[in-house]
Amino acid sequence: MPKKTELRRLIRNFAVELAIYSVLLVVYFFAVLRFLGGFLTRLAHTHTLLYAVVGLALIVAQAVTLEALTSALMHWLHLER
Amino acid sequence: MEFPIAGVTVNPLLLAGIGFLVGILGGFFGVGGGFIATPFMVWAGVPWNIAIGTDLAHMTGKSIVAAKRHRSLGHVDMKLGLVLVVGTVVGVEAGAQIIEKLEVAGKVDVVIGIFYVLILLIISGFTAWESLRALRMVRTDQISVDDALGFEGLAHKVYGIKLPPMLSFPDSGIASVSLWTVLFVGFITGILSGALGVGGGFIRMPLLVYVIGVPTHVAVGTDLFSVIFSSGYGTLTHAMKGNVDILMALVMQTGAALGAQIGATSTRFFAGPRIRLLFSVLPLIGAVMVILEMFGLAAH
Numbered sequence: 407m408p409k410k411t412e413l414r415r416l417i418r419n420f421a422v423e424l425a426i427y428s429v430l431l432v433v434y435f436f437a438v439l440r441f442l443g444g445f446l447t448r449l450a451h452t453h454t455l456l457y458a459v460v461g462l463a464l465i466v467a468q469a470v471t472l473e474a475l476t477s478a479l480m481h482w483l484h485l486e487r
Numbered sequence: 488m489e490f491p492i493a494g495v496t497v498n499p500l501l502l503a504g505i506g507f508l509v510g511i512l513g514g515f516f517g518v519g520g521g522f523i524a525t526p527f528m529v530w531a532g533v534p535w536n537i538a539i540g541t542d543l544a545h546m547t548g549k550s551i552v553a554a555k556r557h558r559s560l561g562h563v564d565m566k567l568g569l570v571l572v573v574g575t576v577v578g579v580e581a582g583a584q585i586i587e588k589l590e591v592a593g594k595v596d597v598v599i600g601i602f603y604v605l606i607l608l609i610i611s612g613f614t615a616w617e618s619l620r621a622l623r624m625v626r627t628d629q630i631s632v633d634d635a636l637g638f639e640g641l642a643h644k645v646y647g648i649k650l651p652p653m654l655s656f657p658d659s660g661i662a663s664v665s666l667w668t669v670l671f672v673g674f675i676t677g678i679l680s681g682a683l684g685v686g687g688g689f690i691r692m693p694l695l696v697y698v699i700g701v702p703t704h705v706a707v708g709t710d711l712f713s714v715i716f717s718s719g720y721g722t723l724t725h726a727m728k729g730n731v732d733i734l735m736a737l738v739m740q741t742g743a744a745l746g747a748q749i750g751a752t753s754t755r756f757f758a759g760p761r762i763r764l765l766f767s768v769l770p771l772i773g774a775v776m777v778i779l780e781m782f783g784l785a786a787h
Contacts, residue, residue, distance in 0.1 A: 432741060434737075458722070469551035472744070
């Protein structure tokens with residue numbers, strides 16, 4: 407269990423991390439909607455297997471890359487996670 | 488906002504909010520949260536089949552986020568998780584076969600519903616009893632709250648089974664346990680999962696703690712690691728049947744990823760018995776949902 411001063415620092419850093427992460431999540435969603443929305447809709451009705459693979463890849467990519475990007479930004483800002 | 492793949496109009500903030508709620512629960516307790524998310528999505532206006540498939544899709548992403556966070560805290564035993572996945576996959580198929588046989592006999596919904604509610608009540612009652620006992624032991628016996636377990640008998644008996652091959656799981660602090668025991672735990676979870684149509688997180692997590700003797704924090708993280716594979720497979724099969732709206736899943740994932748980070752990080756500030764005590768409420772919520780469904784009171 408972290409000590410009080412360390413806890414305060416951890417909570418502050420975590421809040422910064424969440425703020426960065428939120429922005430990236432929203433940007434990612436609107437980027438997919440803007441650039442892939444039409445393509446995904448067509449794919450869902452024509453090539454179900456490809457749609458399933460692309461859909462899963464988009465979900466996995468969001469989870470993996472945005473978290474890695476947030477970690478890199480936190481490291482760049484010299485904020486310990 | 489209109490989601491053209493599913494052909495429905497739903498408030499995206501509501502979906503992100505549902506994702507956020509189940510994200511916190513998933514990150515903290517190591518469950519997928521489908522038993523809460525799916526009925527909420529249906530209530531929000533999403534058709535039942537799309538709600539199930541889309542929920543699985545966002546669950547995959549959320550579990551990756553939460554498992555990564557737990558791994559950074561040293562709470563994921565990847566070797567154990569992979570062995571569990573093998574047992575679970577076989578169990579899911581067996582569970583589906585059992586359902587097919589029961590469907591031929593008729594009255595399957597009632598039988599499964601009653602069985603499911605009983606299992607949930609047993610898990611809830613046992614976990615609450617054990618965690619309260621562990622917390623009492625901490626006060627009276629002056630033992631570390633992290634190590635406290637109110638029921639160790641089963642895990643000790645399981646370690647006594649010397650059926651080769653024997654495996655060690657250093658990340659869980661297990662020196663030697665039979666491969667078949669771990670596969671059996673995965674298999675049991677899979678059977679219930681396949682028969683009851685749930686992810687199985689709230690069955691697997693207590694089994695990991697009480698049967699295999701995995702520390703609670705590691706059980707939560709390892710369970711999430713296993714959920715990645717089970718929900719990922721479910722997403723693929725449901726997407727091919729047209730049950731996944733990936734844009735809707737991404738909206739939910741926006742909230743769920745944040746919630747999962749909060750939930751997973753919060754486990755740092757709670758000792759094992761307190762996590763288990765809070766966890767004991769979850770199966771009760773699941774039981775209420777099933778009872779409402781059985782009496783036709785759930786959202787459809």
